[in-house]
Amino acid sequence: MEHPLVSAYQAALPRYERQREAAVTLLGNVLAQAGLKIHHLTGRVKRPASLADKLRRKPGRYRHLDDLTDLVGVRVITYFESDVAVVSRLLEEHFEVDWANSVDKGKVHDPDRFGYMGVHYVLRAPRSTAGVLQGLRFEVQIRSILQHAWAEIEHDLGYKNREAVPREVRRRFNRLSGLLEMADEEFMALHRLSRDYAANLPARVLDNPDSVYIDAQSMSYLLGVPPVRDLDAAVATALNVPLLVGWPDPDRPQRLAQLLHYVGVHSVGLLNKELRRQGEEIVRFAALLLPRLREVWLPAGGARPGVSVVHYALLQVCAAPNLKPADVASLIDMGTADRTDGFVQAVRDAHAELGLQTS
Numbered sequence: 001m002e003h004p005l006v007s008a009y010q011a012a013l014p015r016y017e018r019q020r021e022a023a024v025t026l027l028g029n030v031l032a033q034a035g036l037k038i039h040h041l042t043g044r045v046k047r048p049a050s051l052a053d054k055l056r057r058k059p060g061r062y063r064h065l066d067d068l069t070d071l072v073g074v075r076v077i078t079y080f081e082s083d084v085a086v087v088s089r090l091l092e093e094h095f096e097v098d099w100a101n102s103v104d105k106g107k108v109h110d111p112d113r114f115g116y117m118g119v120h121y122v123l124r125a126p127r128s129t130a131g132v133l134q135g136l137r138f139e140v141q142i143r144s145i146l147q148h149a150w151a152e153i154e155h156d157l158g159y160k161n162r163e164a165v166p167r168e169v170r171r172r173f174n175r176l177s178g179l180l181e182m183a184d185e186e187f188m189a190l191h192r193l194s195r196d197y198a199a200n201l202p203a204r205v206l207d208n209p210d211s212v213y214i215d216a217q218s219m220s221y222l223l224g225v226p227p228v229r230d231l232d233a234a235v236a237t238a239l240n241v242p243l244l245v246g247w248p249d250p251d252r253p254q255r256l257a258q259l260l261h262y263v264g265v266h267s268v269g270l271l272n273k274e275l276r277r278q279g280e281e282i283v284r285f286a287a288l289l290l291p292r293l294r295e296v297w298l299p300a301g302g303a304r305p306g307v308s309v310v311h312y313a314l315l316q317v318c319a320a321p322n323l324k325p326a327d328v329a330s331l332i333d334m335g336t337a338d339r340t341d342g343f344v345q346a347v348r349d350a351h352a353e354l355g356l357q358t359s
Contacts, residue, residue, distance in 0.1 A: 006052045008065055016045045018132045020072050026125065026133065027074055027140070030094050036086060039077040039145055046071045069101050069122040072138040080191055081144040081184040088119050088142060098122035098137060118143030118151075146180045146187075210269030214260050218268055219253035223305040227275045231308035234279070235286045244302040256306045259331045263316040263323065275312060285354050286311045292346035318351040 009016075024043040031038060051071070055062060062068055076087050091097070101122040119142040125133040143151065165173060194217070201221045204212050212218055222228045236243040265271050275282070286307065310332060317323040325347045329340040 003052060003055050005055060005062060005065060005068075006048055009046075009051055009071070010048050012065065013045065013048075015132065016071055019136050019138070020045050020074075022131060022133045023072055023074050023125075023136075023138050026129070027076065027091075030090055031076070031087070034086075034090055036083065036090070037079065038083065038087070039079050041074070041076055043072070043074045046073070066137075069098065069137045070139040072136065074138065074140045076140065076142045077148050078142070078144050080188045081147065082188050084118055084142050084144055084147075088121070091121055091123060091140060091142075095121075095123040095125060096127075098124065118147045144184055146184050150177070150180055205268055208269075209272055210267050212268040214257050214266055214268060214271060216254040216257055219257045219260075219306075222268065222271070223253065223256075227272055227279070228306065228308060231275055231279055231282065232303065232305055234283050235307050235311065236303040238283045238287045239290050239303060242302040243307075244304050247302075247304045249304065252304065252306060255332055256309050259313045259328060260309065262327060262331060263313045263320075271309075275308065278312060278315065279308075281315065281354070282308055282311045285315055285350060288353050289314075289346060289350040292350060293343065314347055315351070318347065 020043040024041060028041055031041070046068075051068070054068075065071065078084055078087060098121075103120050121140045121142070122137055123140055124135070124137050198217050198221070201212070201218060202225075205218070205221065205225070223232075233243055260266070260271060265274060289311070310328075314325065314328060317325050317328055325344040326340055328347075329343045
């Protein structure tokens with residue numbers, strides 16, 4: 001015979017589905033307003049079969065659906081373990097926490113603890129919240145990616161607590177738990193190093209540019225400062241088009257860095273010297289190449305940031321027999337083979353014309 005709470009829950013499932021969607025939206029807005037970058041945010045409603053199993057295991061404990069705190073659940077997966085605490089503080093600030101049913105499972109284990117969990121909250125939306133969330137209690141799990149990986153694999157293996165694990169495999173679980181903690185700490189350290197590297201770039205580029213390696217982060221910075229920015233503007237003026245500042249292409253700095261490495265430029269100091277030395281020639285070459293590549297060279301009618309770097313690299317390729325324009329087409333993602341062939345021919349023709357003008 002089906003439990004009456006399961007029957008009531010099945011009848012109310014559409015409402016719980018709407019509550020799940022509203023809870024995910026509300027949490028997403030809180031995280032977005034805080035500017036926090038997370039891996040993903042998902043929601044779920046409890047399956048009727050899972051509810052039936054819970055009621056069988058805990059007979060008489062729940063008399064009403066409102067007594068259950070996990071019918072609606074949200075999971076927040078962060079990139080770093082340190083962000084678990086950041087998300088936790090945000091939720092405590094914006095929601096009412098049911099502390100009696102909330103737990104930081106990372107703090108309840110012994111030093112040789114079994115398991116690698118995150119933070120579980122039972123929350124209630126602010127009293128000012130209207131609509132389907134009003135009065136609802138829902139569960140939120142907060143984990144880092146590695147904590148999530150542990151929990152999912154542990155669940156798949158069927159080991160829900162220390163006593164369930166055979167002694168022969170318990171030691172390996174403890175070792176793995178320690179390794180994952182170390183990995184999380186190393187990822188956090190890498191994140192801090194990367195952040196500090198970006199913060200120190202302006203001073204290093206100014207004081208000792210020869211010591212700054214060309215990579216995606218340094219290239220991102222260079223696109224907004226002289227000489228790259230000024231030479232980009234000069235190219236755009238020569239082409240009689242706007243410079244598309246803020247062009248939405250997050251991979252472009254990395255592609256430009258790969259392109260510069262291909263032509264032998266590995267430091268910011270060398271790039272700056274080369275751009276200043278060949279600035280006028282770069283602008284003339286860009287003006288000659290444009291009519292041959294207008295359809296693919298000027299998205300949205302403008303020149304992308306780093307356009308001067310691309311033309312500098314093409315000049316180097318044309319002057320070095322061991323380098324190939326087709327390789328540049330691949331590095332800047334020109335697309336299909338037929339487009340690459342046309343690109344290569346256009347570059348050669350423009351370079352030949354530039355030589356005639358120079359002479």
